[in-house]
Amino acid sequence: MAEAESYAELAQLLKSLPPKHPLVTITLRSLSTATCSTTALTALAEHPGLMNQLIGMLNFTEDSANTVLNQDCLLQVLVNVSSADSWSDEVFAKLREAICLELAAFDQRPLLGNSALLDKMFAILSNLSRRQLDALEVFNRINAEKLRLFVTKFDAANRDPAKSEFQFLPSLFVNLSAVSEFRKVLMDDSRLVIQRLLPFMDTKFPLAVRGAVMRLVRNCTFDSEFHQWLLGPKVSLLSYLLLPLAGPEEFDEEDTDKLPVDLQFLPAEKTREPDADLRVVLLESLLQLCCTEFGRHFLRDHGGYLILREFHKWETNPAVRYACENAVDPLISDEPLDHMKDLKRVDVPDHLVQEFNQINKTLQEP
Numbered sequence: 068m069a070e071a072e073s074y075a076e077l078a079q080l081l082k083s084l085p086p087k088h089p090l091v092t093i094t095l096r097s098l099s100t101a102t103c104s105t106t107a108l109t110a111l112a113e114h115p116g117l118m119n120q121l122i123g124m125l126n127f128t129e130d131s132a133n134t135v136l137n138q139d140c141l142l143q144v145l146v147n148v149s150s151a152d153s154w155s156d157e158v159f160a161k162l163r164e165a166i167c168l169e170l171a172a173f174d175q176r177p178l179l180g181n182s183a184l185l186d187k188m189f190a191i192l193s194n195l196s197r198r199q200l201d202a203l204e205v206f207n208r209i210n211a212e213k214l215r216l217f218v219t220k221f222d223a224a225n226r227d228p229a230k231s232e233f234q235f236l237p238s239l240f241v242n243l244s245a246v247s248e249f250r251k252v253l254m255d256d257s258r259l260v261i262q263r264l265l266p267f268m269d270t271k272f273p274l275a276v277r278g279a280v281m282r283l284v285r286n287c288t289f290d291s292e293f294h295q296w297l298l299g300p301k302v303s304l305l306s307y308l309l310l311p312l313a314g315p316e317e318f319d320e321e322d323t324d325k326l327p328v329d330l331q332f333l334p335a336e337k338t339r340e341p342d343a344d345l346r347v348v349l350l351e352s353l354l355q356l357c358c359t360e361f362g363r364h365f366l367r368d369h370g371g372y373l374i375l376r377e378f379h380k381w382e383t384n385p386a387v388r389y390a391c392e393n394a395v396d397p398l399i400s401d402e403p404l405d406h407m408k409d410l411k412r413v414d415v416p417d418h419l420v421q422e423f424n425q426i427n428k429t430l431q432e433p
Contacts (some may be wrong), residue, residue, distance in 0.1 A: 074114035081120050102147035103305070104297050112154050121145065122165050127178035134225040135181060140185035149194035163195045165206035182224065182232045189217075190235035196242040203246050205239075211252045213258055214243075228271045235359035237267070237279030244286040253283070254293050256301070261287065265307045270340055281348045284308070286356035294362045297298045305356075305366065307332060309374045310350050311340035316377045318370075326370035350390040351377075357397035372398045 076093060086092050098121075098371050099105045111117065124141055127133065145162060148154065166188050169176060196202040206214075217236060224232035243249040253261040267280045284304070286292065297304040306327040313330055313338040323331050340346050354373065356362035366372070372395065379391045 072175045074111055074117045076285065078114065078120045079334055081117075081124065081249070086124070086137065086373065092133070092137055093139070094300035095137055095144065099140045099143040099147070108147065108151040111148070112151070115158055116155075118158055119161070122162055124164055125169060127169055127176035127184070127425075130177040130180070134178060135184070138178060142184060143192070145337050146187055146190050146194070149191045159195055161220055163192065163204065164199065164208065165193075166191050169347070171209050171213060173213055186233050187231060187234050187240050193235050193242060194237040196239060199245045202249075202359050204373070205241055205251050206240070206246050214249070214252060215258060218260055225267065225276070228273075229413040231240055231273065231276075234273070234276060235369045237264070237276050237283065240264075241279045241282045241286070243262075248289070250290055254290070254296065256288060256296060261302070262302055262323070265302070265304070268307050268311060270311060270338070274345075275344060278345050278348070280341065281352070285348050285352040285355070288352045291355075291359050291362075294356055294359045298365045300357065300363065303327065305369055305371065308352055309371065311348065312349055312378045313337065313374050314339055314377060314381055318373060320403050322370065322373055323375065325368065330370065337383065343387050345386075346382070346387050347390045350387070350394045354390075357394060363397050367392075367398055 077098075081094060082090060102111065118285075121141060121144060125138070128139065145166075149159070149162065169179070170192075171186060173179055179188075187330060192205055196205045217233070218240075221233045221236050224230065240249075240253075244253070261284070264280050264283065268277050268284070270277065284307070288297070288304075296302060306329040307329070313333060315333055315335045318326070332422055340349065354368065357366060375391055375395050375398070380394070382388050382391060402408070
């Protein structure tokens, strides 16, 4: 099966057989196993005819046991293919378009009620949307209403950490969050979208899921025009960012009253986010919020500095400590002059940028 010369014959075989023929199932199952090998994927890349045949076999309109099995094996092949670098942009573009078309017609695809099949489609698109232009193409092909629907389905299916469905959807959303139009969908004031994802930043959820949601949130904080809304009562983002960084430390009554309710009187067994990279992501999000005057005042007034102060005492990783110091600096510094209130709009000379980058690199070294 893995030999290059056999792929042309397979393409012809699949083309000649009806979809429910037993040989189709056997062939797809064998391909789903074979394409776990880099060697097999490289050989398959030399036969675009077979890939075109496989893409053309996507069919989610008929819900039967045989069709489910075939489509499951077929999607696994395409997941494996989409994770490899040996394919042309033309093949990836055709696969991306085919998956997007199926998801855009989700309501007319009964078979996509199968969560395992749907999640494999999310996995394929996640692999094929890492570049911003590709992410923009995916966003344009799947309308905003469908994307909101997928957020709702993910939320409903995963509230219990013991269950897990659509685990690749958050990683797809991270890629899409590089597109400003998608961030506006997430932060639509008239809808509950990003609010459905924030609870998955909790450490009780799998690393891949909470990590993806944290990175998505970080991307959203780059849009400073949404800071007031994100920090306000409709979203309460600060609680979700600080809680994974908070430990069991106790504060006096005056300081406790400053903290968001979710961070008051934490239990003695409270632990912090165990993954160092994700702690940096959270701190980078806080730093982005500190770039606006509103964000800085809000963090000061709601105990942001208190949590970060205790976190800095606990943290031992040099890179994470440095990220924490970056987030704290705007909170303990004097407010900048009126024309520099928005730190993102401050022009820094190129030679100073180079010096700062070198200093940053040195400070992050162990």
